[in-house]
Amino acid sequence: MEHEVEYAAFVAERWSSLVRAAVFLGAASHEAEDVAQATLLLCYRKWDRVRAADDREAYVYRMLLNVLRSDRRSAWWRHRSRHPVSEALPDAAVADAAEATALADAVHRAMLSLSKEQREVVVLRYFVQLSEAQTAAALGIRPGTVKSRLSRSLARLSVDQHLVDLDLTGGTT
Known part of the structure; x- marks a missing residue:
């Protein structure tokens, strides 16, 4: 019990x-x-x-x-x-959720541009907030591999058009 x-x-x-x-x-x-x-x-x-x-x-x-x-x-x-x-999708967007929806969609699309291995590392490390050691253990890889995959993933996300076009101060451009 x-x-x-x-x-x-x-x-x-x-x-x-x-x-x-x-x-x-x-x-x-x-x-x-x-x-x-x-x-x-x-x-x-x-x-x-x-x-x-x-x-x-x-x-x-x-x-x-x-x-x-x-x-x-x-x-x-x-x-x-x-x-x-x-x-x-709903017929009409809820006004106060439009920006959050645009952001979520942009992040989702950008994440899909990553390889499966890169996406797994980013999700476990940043969205789930596991430590590098926990992420490595969950994926069965070394902590150094986690760091290098994160580095490459973040570099790729930083130039992803879905995120670059996003205006974080007032919606999408």
């Missing part, structure tokens, strides 16, 4: 962060929720290992990446990639 209470608190604390990470890794919002749910189901099944992990955050985000990679390798993902479903 104590494990289930601890697990429930863990889920409540991590849910939105896991979904957000999956979105920035390239999943649509409903797919991101599926990935987060599958990750948390794995956590439940292996709760003793998750609890005992030296770095629980890195362990869980590694699980998230593995779930996402597995989903992408499936026949369903290959079919969906060839026939993408466009997400419906």
